Amino acid sequence: MTDEHYMKIAIAEAQKAFDKDEVPIGAVVVLQDKIIARAHNQVELLNDSTAHAEILALTTAYQFLGSKYLPEATLYVTVEPCLMCSGALYWSKIGRIVFGTYDEKNSYRRSTGTNNPFHPKTEIVGGVMEEDCAGLMKEFFKRLR
Numbered sequence: 001m002t003d004e005h006y007m008k009i010a011i012a013e014a015q016k017a018f019d020k021d022e023v024p025i026g027a028v029v030v031l032q033d034k035i036i037a038r039a040h041n042q043v044e045l046l047n048d049s050t051a052h053a054e055i056l057a058l059t060t061a062y063q064f065l066g067s068k069y070l071p072e073a074t075l076y077v078t079v080e081p082c083l084m085c086s087g088a089l090y091w092s093k094i095g096r097i098v099f100g101t102y103d104e105k106n107s108y109r110r111s112t113g114t115n116n117p118f119h120p121k122t123e124i125v126g127g128v129m130e131e132d133c134a135g136l137m138k139e140f141f142k143r144l145r
Contacts, residue, residue, distance in 0.1 A: 001033055003098050006076040007129045010100070013040040013053065014078045014136050020045065024136045027053035027077040029061040029070065036073070037061040053077060054085040058092055070094045071121070078133040080107040080126060086117040094118075098125045100133025 006028055013026025017040035029037040039056035043049055054077055062068055074096040081089060081099065086108035089097060097118065108117050118124060 001030075003076070003125065003128045006030055006035075006074070007078070007098065007100055007133075009035065009038065010076040010078050011129065011132055011136065013038050014133070017041045017053070018136060018140055024140050025053045025077065025079045027057040027075060029057050029073050029075050031061075031065075031070070031073045036064045050084065052082065052085050054081055055088055058088055058094075062092075068092070074098060076128075079103050079137065082106050083108045083117070089122070090118050092119075094122055096123045096125065098128050100128055101130045101137065102126060 010026040010028045013028065014024040015026070017026065018024035022041040022044050024041070026040045027038070028035055037057045037060035039053045039060060041053050042051040042056060054075065057075065058070070061070055061073065069092060071093045072095050075089065075094055076098045078100040080101065080103040081097065
């Protein structure tokens with residue numbers, strides 16, 4: 001399977017968030033070509049500012065594997081991770097992070113500059129299906145205005 005295949009599934013998760021008036025971010029954790037977790041933002045539903053798609057997907061993946069580390073897994077997420085999610089991803093030791101659209105306002109880069117907050121062995125790939133991921137975010141915030 002390709003990065004685009006899994007990103008489409010993450011976009012479907014983001015659409016679920018959009019439909020529930022949540023910021024439309026979706027995440028999928030894949031291990032050995034099998035989806036072991038999927039999630040979307042649930043900050044409003046749970047009244048929990050930490051209920052980001054990445055955090056919820058990591059928690060599900062840990063429970064599925066019975067492990068606190070994911071060195072062989074890949075996270076697909078529609079928007080570049082924020083600083084909080086980056087910290088969680090660091091501790092997960094996840095093998096790869098593939099994200100869709102860049103987030104100049106809220107990404108980890110805003111706080112860390114060019115420093116990589118992820119585990120040293122984590123591979124980062126950005127811009128996968130960027131227009132599709134960005135389009136959903138733009139539509140959501142346009143609707144709020």
